[in-house]
Amino acid sequence: MNPLFEMVKIAVADKNRFTFVANIHLLKKQLLFLVLLLAVNYHLPASAQDSSKVLKKEQKGKLSSKADEVEMLLKKGAESKIIAAKYEEIARDFKFSGQTNRAIQYFKKAEEYYNKAKMKDASARVLREIAQLQESKQELEDAYITYEKSAEISNSTMSRNDASRVAAPTAESKIQFNQQNIDKIREKDTDLNLSAEEVALTFSNQAKLYDEVGKKEEAIKYKKEAIQVLNEKQVPNGNLETKKMKVDLSSQLAELYAKNQQYDEALQAALEAQTMAKKSGEPSLFVQSSIDLADLYSQNSDSENALLVLKDAYRMALKSGRTKDARMALQALIRHFSEQKDDDSQLYFYNDFIGQLDNLIARDSSLLDEKIFYAKEERIEQLEKERALQDELLDQSRNFNYGLVVFFVALFLASAFLYWSLMKVRMQNKRIALQSLRREMNPHFVFNSLNSVNRFIAQNDEIKANNYLTSYAQLMRTTMEISSHDFIRLDKEIELLTKYLDLEHLRFSQHFDYRIELDENVELENCSIPGFLIQPHIENAIWHGLRYKKEKGLLLLKIAEEKGQIVVAIEDDGIGIQESQKLKTENQKSHLSRGFLNIKERIELLNSLYKFKIQMRILSPTKDNIGTTVLLILPKTVKNG
Numbered sequence: 001m002n003p004l005f006e007m008v009k010i011a012v013a014d015k016n017r018f019t020f021v022a023n024i025h026l027l028k029k030q031l032l033f034l035v036l037l038l039a040v041n042y043h044l045p046a047s048a049q050d051s052s053k054v055l056k057k058e059q060k061g062k063l064s065s066k067a068d069e070v071e072m073l074l075k076k077g078a079e080s081k082i083i084a085a086k087y088e089e090i091a092r093d094f095k096f097s098g099q100t101n102r103a104i105q106y107f108k109k110a111e112e113y114y115n116k117a118k119m120k121d122a123s124a125r126v127l128r129e130i131a132q133l134q135e136s137k138q139e140l141e142d143a144y145i146t147y148e149k150s151a152e153i154s155n156s157t158m159s160r161n162d163a164s165r166v167a168a169p170t171a172e173s174k175i176q177f178n179q180q181n182i183d184k185i186r187e188k189d190t191d192l193n194l195s196a197e198e199v200a201l202t203f204s205n206q207a208k209l210y211d212e213v214g215k216k217e218e219a220i221k222y223k224k225e226a227i228q229v230l231n232e233k234q235v236p237n238g239n240l241e242t243k244k245m246k247v248d249l250s251s252q253l254a255e256l257y258a259k260n261q262q263y264d265e266a267l268q269a270a271l272e273a274q275t276m277a278k279k280s281g282e283p284s285l286f287v288q289s290s291i292d293l294a295d296l297y298s299q300n301s302d303s304e305n306a307l308l309v310l311k312d313a314y315r316m317a318l319k320s321g322r323t324k325d326a327r328m329a330l331q332a333l334i335r336h337f338s339e340q341k342d343d344d345s346q347l348y349f350y351n352d353f354i355g356q357l358d359n360l361i362a363r364d365s366s367l368l369d370e371k372i373f374y375a376k377e378e379r380i381e382q383l384e385k386e387r388a389l390q391d392e393l394l395d396q397s398r399n400f401n402y403g404l405v406v407f408f409v410a411l412f413l414a415s416a417f418l419y420w421s422l423m424k425v426r427m428q429n430k431r432i433a434l435q436s437l438r439r440e441m442n443p444h445f446v447f448n449s450l451n452s453v454n455r456f457i458a459q460n461d462e463i464k465a466n467n468y469l470t471s472y473a474q475l476m477r478t479t480m481e482i483s484s485h486d487f488i489r490l491d492k493e494i495e496l497l498t499k500y501l502d503l504e505h506l507r508f509s510q511h512f513d514y515r516i517e518l519d520e521n522v523e524l525e526n527c528s529i530p531g532f533l534i535q536p537h538i539e540n541a542i543w544h545g546l547r548y549k550k551e552k553g554l555l556l557l558k559i560a561e562e563k564g565q566i567v568v569a570i571e572d573d574g575i576g577i578q579e580s581q582k583l584k585t586e587n588q589k590s591h592l593s594r595g596f597l598n599i600k601e602r603i604e605l606l607n608s609l610y611k612f613k614i615q616m617r618i619l620s621p622t623k624d625n626i627g628t629t630v631l632l633i634l635p636k637t638v639k640n641g
Contacts, residue, residue, distance in 0.1 A: 545574020
């Protein structure tokens with residue numbers, strides 16, 4: 001029904017009721033009241049109808065403005081989350097004005113669009129608000145279902161406990177479930193992510209439940225705690241919903257005090273509620289809190305203060321131009337005068353209200369705001385249907401396109417699979433080749449080592465032979481353990497190189513010494529490098545450079561980290577490459593050439609397999625052609641061999 005005419009209808013109904021009372025108790029004023037009745041029936045509808053003409057364009061209220069915004073968003077095809085947020089705003093406006101059914105309606109719209117936007121947290125939050133409103137209307141079965149739905153989406157223990165609380169058969173069991181939520185709140189669980197209003201409502205619910213079982217002190221305690229939660233929150237100036245909650249909670253606290261015969265505390269709480277309501281600037285809050293305060297004064301037999309408070313509320317409502325608030329204040333005044341058996345005052349204030357009703361309705365933008373909003377709802381619903389149809393057509397188009405995409409994807413995947421299979425075979429072949437190349441180096445080292453053992457035996461040097469053979473066995477065992485892997489931990493590689501150098505030094509101790517220089521920034525245990533790339537160069541330095549030197553030489557192994565890479569330098573002060581080549585037989589030259597080719601092939605395979613950029617450089621010797629430096633730039637990886 002149109003809210004404007006509903007207001008008029010209610011006003012006329014009230015007038016008829018008061019007329020009946022007057023005819024019983026004030027017979028001498030019958031004629032006056034009948035004249036008043038005629039005036040009301042004649043003027044109110046016209047006033048209501050003409051009010052739309054009085055309201056100027058710039059006076060448009062927030063509801064109709066938000067309807068315009070929704071209409072624009074739907075026409076532009078805005079994102080679902082934006083439309084959802086606007087519907088949520090409208091729902092909160094209805095919730096504030098006490099229109100619970102309308103609030104639920106628009107919260108459901110908001111949840112639908114949040115769901116389309118796949119915003120689970122927002123969807124669960126809105127569902128929880130719907131459940132709370134359903135619970136306030138005692139629609140417990142619906143509230144239970146909605147709480148459970150919210151819990152499923154967000155995996156919220158709070159909502160699940162609330163569902164159990166709603167379904168619980170007794171107030172005592174409801175208290176237990178609500179207490180579980182309070183315990184979680186007091187644990188300050190960050191996963192809850194609750195607003196201050198949500199926390200306050202939980203404490204307030206507990207107060208209500210304790211009141212139901214007659215535990216007034218506990219009820220007062222939890223109600224005060226609910227108020228304290230909101231008092232600690234910094235409330236923005238425009239947040240009327242929170243302000244209303246603070247006023248309502250203070251009024252409820254006053255009522256609890258009154259039930260417990262604590263009238264002083266009750267009056268104090270009611271006065272605080274009225275003060276907060278007045279500061280909020282919202283007339284309806286002030287009127288309701290004033291009525292609650294007046295009721296307390298009446299309970300305390302203070303009819304004088306009760307009347308002052310009610311008159312103040314009535315004047316405030318008239319001044320603000322809110323018809324609903326004025327009517328609510330008038331009804332409270334009439335009840336008061338009825339209790340005092342003051343019929344004259346009843347007729348006076350009712351007559352005063354009727355006299356000001358034309359002007360009041362004309363100034364009341366909220367009435368027309370709702371009227372305009374309801375008219376726009378039809379256009380919004382039509383746009384929603386059009387959007388739903390567009391979404392359906394778009395889904396069909398997407399399904400067709402998806403079919404084509406699936407076909408081409410399947411075709412691509414089949415081709416990719418064939419290509420992958422081919423590449424896998426190639427990679428496997430490369431791995432086999434790499435492993436084969438690694439093993440190709442071992443026989444040469446084995447042959448040289450066995451010759452060394454044989455030489456020590458021939459010289460009757462059993463100790464050296466035993467020591468050499470023991471160290472050789474340890475080295476070979478470790479080498480065989482890791483030879484099947486492409487990577488080796490750097491500390492393990494240095495350990496193997498040290499063992500190898502120790503063995504060669506036993507054989508050629510008169511020809512060279514060695515030193516390993518390790519940069520302190522290198523993290524030995526946290527990085528790995530391609531294995532068996534350094535040892536061949538050390539072997540070449542000893543066998544083709546240092547062992548032909550007349551005086552004792554030096555082999556220097558340097559390992560450092562630069563720009564995320566491991567830089568290895570093998571330096572010797574041997575006879576140099578050119579002089580070494582002169583001393584070699586054709587067979588030895590061929591072996592040396594094959595050794596370098598092996599290393600190059602391994603580097604190429606590693607670069608191809610792992611997309612590395614391994615580099616090997618042989619630096620120019622000194623001007624005297626003495627010594628050789630081999631530089632290896634290796635990737636630093638986290639692979640373990």
